Amino acid sequence: MPEVKSYYVIDPEGKLTCRKCGVGLVKANAVFGYLDNAFPVELPVCPKCGFVYVPEELAVGKVLSVEKVLEDK
Template identity: 50%
Template structure:
């Protein structure tokens, strides 16, 4: 069997054993509401918040609220 290096390993929910899907998810953080595209379990709705989002957009929101 030949492995294609371009194929990515799917993210699997540890609780439900379902493959995560990329979905628009409503996020509430520090009193602010916004929608972002995240990997989400189709069954239990748990999401993965990647490092870029946690250290990028969410950090921006946090700093913006601290400055007020």
């Protein structure tokens, strides 16, 4: 299987805990999607319930700028 490039990687480094499951979030594969475009990333994810955490600086930073670029496509 070809290796999929990750556009963005965040390691939770044990700083995040899933409130519901009570376990630490781990770095795992996720995909951002917008207007039929997909961006593989690695984000903090709960290993039990699959809650994907998007930090504020990512949401209002890179995610927002990519959204704006795609909106003008």
